[in-house]
Amino acid sequence: MNRFKRIEELVFKWICGIASYSLIGILGFIIIIIFVKGFNALSLEMIIEAPKGGYYYGGEGGVLNAIIGSLYIALGSSLLAIIIGVPAALYINVHLVRYKKIQNIIRYLLDALWGIPSIVYGAFGFSLMLYLGMNASLLAGIITVALLTTPIVIRTFDDVLDTIPKGLQEASFALGSTRSETAFKIIFKQGFSGFITAALLAFGRGIGDAASVLFTAGYTDLIPKNLDEPAATLPLAIFFQLGSPNPLVRERAFAAAAILTIIIMIISILARILSNKYSKLNLNN
Amino acid sequence: MTLDIIKNIENSEILLTNCIFEEVEKNETILKIENLNVYAKKEHILKNINLEIPKNKITVLLGPSGCGKTTLLKSLNRLTDLYKELKVSGHIFIENDDILASKQNTSVLRQKMGLLSQRPYPLPYSIYKNVAYGIKLKGIKNKKLIEFNVEKKLREVGLWEEVKDRLHSSPESLSIGQQQRLCLARGLAVKPRIILADEPTSALDPVSSKIIENLFKELKKHYTIILVTHVLRQAQRLADHVVFMNYGEVIEQGSSKEIFSNPQTSQLKEYLIEGN
Numbered sequence: 001m002n003r004f005k006r007i008e009e010l011v012f013k014w015i016c017g018i019a020s021y022s023l024i025g026i027l028g029f030i031i032i033i034i035f036v037k038g039f040n041a042l043s044l045e046m047i048i049e050a051p052k053g054g055y056y057y058g059g060e061g062g063v064l065n066a067i068i069g070s071l072y073i074a075l076g077s078s079l080l081a082i083i084i085g086v087p088a089a090l091y092i093n094v095h096l097v098r099y100k101k102i103q104n105i106i107r108y109l110l111d112a113l114w115g116i117p118s119i120v121y122g123a124f125g126f127s128l129m130l131y132l133g134m135n136a137s138l139l140a141g142i143i144t145v146a147l148l149t150t151p152i153v154i155r156t157f158d159d160v161l162d163t164i165p166k167g168l169q170e171a172s173f174a175l176g177s178t179r180s181e182t183a184f185k186i187i188f189k190q191g192f193s194g195f196i197t198a199a200l201l202a203f204g205r206g207i208g209d210a211a212s213v214l215f216t217a218g219y220t221d222l223i224p225k226n227l228d229e230p231a232a233t234l235p236l237a238i239f240f241q242l243g244s245p246n247p248l249v250r251e252r253a254f255a256a257a258a259i260l261t262i263i264i265m266i267i268s269i270l271a272r273i274l275s276n277k278y279s280k281l282n283l284n285n
Numbered sequence: 286m287t288l289d290i291i292k293n294i295e296n297s298e299i300l301l302t303n304c305i306f307e308e309v310e311k312n313e314t315i316l317k318i319e320n321l322n323v324y325a326k327k328e329h330i331l332k333n334i335n336l337e338i339p340k341n342k343i344t345v346l347l348g349p350s351g352c353g354k355t356t357l358l359k360s361l362n363r364l365t366d367l368y369k370e371l372k373v374s375g376h377i378f379i380e381n382d383d384i385l386a387s388k389q390n391t392s393v394l395r396q397k398m399g400l401l402s403q404r405p406y407p408l409p410y411s412i413y414k415n416v417a418y419g420i421k422l423k424g425i426k427n428k429k430l431i432e433f434n435v436e437k438k439l440r441e442v443g444l445w446e447e448v449k450d451r452l453h454s455s456p457e458s459l460s461i462g463q464q465q466r467l468c469l470a471r472g473l474a475v476k477p478r479i480i481l482a483d484e485p486t487s488a489l490d491p492v493s494s495k496i497i498e499n500l501f502k503e504l505k506k507h508y509t510i511i512l513v514t515h516v517l518r519q520a521q522r523l524a525d526h527v528v529f530m531n532y533g534e535v536i537e538q539g540s541s542k543e544i545f546s547n548p549q550t551s552q553l554k555e556y557l558i559e560g561n
Contacts, residue, residue, distance in 0.1 A: 098369035167406045170364050171468065174400035175419050175475055176392040185418075189409040 034261060038254030046255055051221045056241065058248045061221075063256050068223050069231035070260070072138055074207035077145035078153075081202045084146070085153030086188070086195065092154075093161040094183040097169065107158065113151035119211035121148045126215040139227040141217025148212050149202035156201055160194025161187060193278035200271035204264050210235030234260040315340040315478060315509045316361070321375035323356055323365065323533075330356050332533045334375070338479075338526075343501060343510045345520045345541075348530035349556065354513040357530070358481050361511070362398045363391050379478070396423070398479045399472025399508075404488040405464035407456035408471070412448050415456055415467055419474035438470040442500060462493025469500070473508075480504065482512045486519065498523055517560030521545055529553050 035042075049062035096103050125144030134140050164187060172182040188195070210233070218230030219240070234256055241253035316338035323331035331353045338344050346354040356365070363384060365371045377384040384394055408415050416435045425431055435452075439445040444466045448459070456464055465485060472480065482501070486494035501510055501523055514520055520527060520541075527544040529537045529552075537544065537553050548554045 097367055100369075165406065166367075167402050167404070168408070170367065171400065171402065171406040172408070173364060173367070173391075174362055174395055174398070174481075175471065176396035176422055178392055181422070186408055192409075 031261065034254050034257045038251060038256070038258045041248070041251040041255035042258060043255075046252070047259065050223055055221070056244060056249060058246050063232075063234065063237050063252075063259070065221055065223050066232040066234045066237035066256065067259065067263075069138070069217070070207050070234040070263075072224065072231060073141045073145055073213060073217060073233060074203050076138070076142035077149055077206040078199060078203045080142060080146035081149040081153045081206075082199055085150050085157060085198065085202075088150075088154045089157040089161055089198075090183040090187060092158055093164070094169065094179055094187055097166070107155070110151045110155050110158075114155060117211070118148055118209050119214075121145075122212040122214050122216060125212060129216055135228065136216055136218030136230050137228045138217060138224045138231040141213045141231055141233070142227075144212045144216040145206045145209060148209065149205050152205060153198045153202045156198035157191065157194045160197070161191045164190050193275045196274045196278060197271055200267055200274070204267045204271075207267070208235060208260060208264055210239060234263075313340040314338065315379065316511075317376075317378040319376040319378070321357070321360060321373070321377065323353070323360060323374075324372040325368075325370050330371075330533050331360070334535055336528060336535065336538070338509060338511060340509050341505055341507075342525035343505050343512055343523050344526040344528060345524035346511065346513045346528050346530060347517070347520050347524075347556075348515065348536075350515060352530045353533040354515075354530055355483055358483050358511065358513050360385075361479075361481060362395045362400060363389075364400075366391065392422075396475040397477055398481050399469070399475065399477040401465070401469055401472060401480065401482040401485040403484045405456075405461060405468045407464055407467060410456075411453045412456050412459070412467060413452040415471050416474050419471050423475055434474060438474045439467075441473055441504075442466040442470045443496065444470060460493070462489050462496065465489060465493070465497060466500070469497075473504075477508065479509045479511060482510060484513055484515070486514075486516075494519075517557065529556070531556075 043062075045060070046062040047067065048064055049060075050065040051061035051063070052059055055061040092103055092106055096106075121144055125140060125147065128143075129136070129140045168186065168190060169182060172186045177186065213233050213236065217233060217236075219232050219236055220230045221232070222229070224231040238253045238256045238260070241249050241256065244250055244253075314337045316336075318334050318336040318338075321331055321334040322329070334357065346357060348354055356371070359365050360373055361377060361384065365373050373385060375385060379394075379397060382394075383389070408418055410418065413435055416438050417431050420431050420434050425434070436445060439448065444463060447463060448467075451458065456467055459467060465488075469480075469485075480501075486497050489497065498519065501512070504510065505525075512520075512523060524541040524544075527538060527541055528535055529544065531552050537548065537550050544553070545557065548557055
């Protein structure tokens with residue numbers, strides 16, 4: 001290797017290294033800021049109590065209403081997104097296997113949907129809600145967030161299904177399986193790791209999105225007991241508290257952010273573990 | 286008790302089928318292909334194929350890569366349906382039943398043929414369930430009967446002794462050769478009449494290939510085998526009937542003896558010289 005090549009190697013190694021590590025650095029920085037700023041307000045009370053009177057002016061209570069609301073919305077919307085997304089992804093890969101052009105168009109449209117900012121979904125959900133004569137409620141929030149996460153579920157799952165060799169489908173058909181049997185018994189099973197990733201990605205997105213629930217889920221200090229009651233969410237809890245002039249309340253906003261971050265981290269780690277576990281089972285396919 | 290009864294039934298079934306086989310020993314046709322044409326967009330892949338496949342024999346489709354052997358094989362169980370660009374016309378009769386007729390129930394039709402592809406594609410289930418899958422598709426729900434059949438099919442491909450202690454582990458733990466035999470057992474589980482084998486040994490080592498070849502010699506007593514290969518020596522070892530194809534046409538066909546010792550066309554002569 002001549003001198004120039006050696007320098008070239010070194011320079012690129014450093015550029016790539018700095019790019020990677022600075023990302024990790026930024027993540028670390030965010031986490032540190034959140035935890036340091038919210039540390040004083042982080043307490044058991046935060047997690048197990050709903051806001052009491054005057055909470056937003058420094059009164060007692062916690063953000064249990066927002067934690068529960070966020071979990072409800074994330075769970076409900078993920079469930080809805082899976083119910084719609086899984087058959088859609090299977091349809092694209094099994095029934096449309098002959099129609100490459102249609103497959104590509106659908107994938108392109110889904111990618112476009114994925115890229116639409118969540119405030120647009122929020123606005124759409126809001127008009128849909130008014131059109132149907134609904135109030136801002138848990139149900140409206142779930143539906144709006146599901147609209148946002150369904151394309152994510154479909155495309156994530158679809159990406160994994162797309163890597164399954166056509167030979168497996170042919171083998172299944174050759175045994176006399178119908179298309180539905182091939183889709184649900186063979187292809188779904190083979191792409192299970194992708195399904196896990198898709199579901200947890202949807203959950204993570206659903207729990208952390210603020211703009212789509214801003215008008216649709218509403219906000220309340222109560223823990224929702226029904227689908228037609230409004231629900232608080234963690235991102236909005238952070239938003240409202242951060243705007244307060246009271247430093248104690250702002251501190252609580254950071255504590256709420258820490259709680260949200262912890263939940264999302266648990267979800268990501270879970271996604272990793274589960275998807276690793278299932279992709280190991282399907283090695284070499 | 287029930288198992289004994291099942292075994293008795295199975296045995297008498299085998300005896301019965303053996304009797305039938307002896308009766309029809311003489312060159313009966315199981316599959317008749319008439320004027321089969323396949324187009325891919327503007328390309329004419331298969332040109333006016335007319336063939337008769339003899340029952341309980343190994344018919345080898347021989348020819349250079351890209352001559353349409355695999356497409357012909359896929360037309361036989363209508364896997365061509367999966368490719369939009371392929372236009373298939375003509376008739377393929379299996380026992381007077383036209384495979385290409387559009388109103389055919391493809392599931393039932395495909396179960397008349399077992400497919401063995403170039404490399405094994407085990408289903409994402411355990412070894413046991415891979416074989417049981419086909420049996421269940423046949424509508425058999427009795428657990429004992431399924432168990433019995435799984436063992437029978439695994440024995441048929443000589444895999445039982447090797448896997449009986451790890452039936453419930455993933456097929457990934459098997460060698461490629463064993464996986465290929467597992468796929469064969471899975472195919473046999475739906476009780477096909479014909480085995481379609483598309484270069485089944487191309488991904489295998491010589492020992493595993495030998496095992497598959499010997500299996501075919503054994504299986505032809507009960508099944509008709511259509512084997513696609515471009516390995517000339519394999520064709521010579523296995524074939525009863527040879528169909529030589531080139532550029533989507535059947536150039537020459539006949540018994541193994543006729544084709545290999547007395548080729549008529551210059552194309553076949555050339556192929557045989559180059560292949561050896």
